[in-house]
Amino acid sequence: MLPFIRSDLAQLTTYKADPEGSERPPTQGRVDRLDTNECPYDLPPDLKRSLSDLYQTQIEANRYPNGDHRALKQAIAAYASEALAGDLDAQWISVGNGSDELIRSVLMATCLGGEGSVLVAQPTFSMYAILAKTLGIPVVSVNRTPSFAIDLAAAQQALTAPHHPPIRVVFVVHPNSPTANPLTSSEVEWLESLPEEVLVVVDEAYFEFSQQTLIAQVLQRPNWMILRTFSKAFRLAAHRVGYGVAHPEIITTLEKLRLPYNLTALSLAAAELAMDHRHRLLEAIPGLLTERDNLLMQIKSLPHLKVWPSAANFIYAQAQTLAQSEQIHQAMQQQGTSIRFTGGGLRITVGSPPENQRTWERLRQLMPSC
Secondary structure (H helix, E strand, C coil): CCCCCCHHHHHCCCCCCCCCCCCCCCCCCCCEECCCCCCCCCCCHHHHHHHHHHHHHCCCCCCCCCCCCHHHHHHHHHHHHHHCCCCCCHHHEEEECHHHHHHHHHHHHHCHHHCCEEEEECCCCCHHHHHHHHCCCCEEEECECCCCCECHHHHHHHHHCCCCCCEEEEEEECCCCCCCCCCCHHHHHHHHHCCCCCEEEEECCCHHHHCCCCCCHHHHCCCEEEEEECCCCCCCHHHCCEEEEECHHHHHHHHHHCCCCCCCHHHHHHHHHHHHCHHHHHHHHHHHHHHHHHHHHHHHCCCCEEECCCCCCEEEEEECCHHHHHHHHHHHHHHCEECEEECCEEEEECCCHHHHHHHHHHHHHHHHHC
């Protein structure tokens, strides 16, 4: 290892957004990419043409993009306010290069320099721990119950136990990834009980599918933050746009840490276009949820595969053993369905009807041999 590189980074592994082999086509046919929880549908052709026209006529490639994101922030604030009794404005919104950038900024704002550590309940979205470790921030992990709720007794014990540095941030996903379960009332009550010196970050990446939100908490609690993304329901994974909703003092701090021009002009235009046409884009959600429920019932009928209820656009299942789950993952990949092996189980994104049909047929054929 080169002498000027931090020694602790030798223990980290590179995050693989695409599982090994997912770029390679199967022996026959195409790969159904059901491993990253994307929407299976591209933007409608006319909206893609509109975006292309914007690039051709309004975006100057030799100029930097808008740096303050004001128009997008105002559009997001109006959208987020639909779930609230009152209205938000742009000062409650921060926009990032995906939610990952916002997570990293939160960590930098709260824990860097030995000032704090973070608490997560495993399994959950892996980037909380990965980003913390890249910054040299300690991660305190607790387990989940058989239903994948947070082990609240363990979480409370971890929070109150003497830590150096103290826990400054608790990350939760609502509904959780990879297990697809929303927060329970007991979990929400526990989060509400946390002291004001702990920042509660609720990641609502799958809000449009679950229609469950805790965004009203940010108006009442200055130590709460909601994260959301354009990568899932709004079909903009290629553009990498995420946003956070929080007390203006948190937002001001995050803006100090944000890199200038962190979003391209085309990504900004795409997100603004999605906000303008959000009702049309979200019309696909009921059909996806119907597909999810049908696929879930089909998988549930397989005798050696356990599946849990889902409040998101993906399904979580486990075989009888860890080795069997991994075997199914590899066999599905070989047959042309790319799913995610994570947390000891299989996370299967809900795709288009033909993709879901192929998923079911391949799983059904595989199970007797696994």
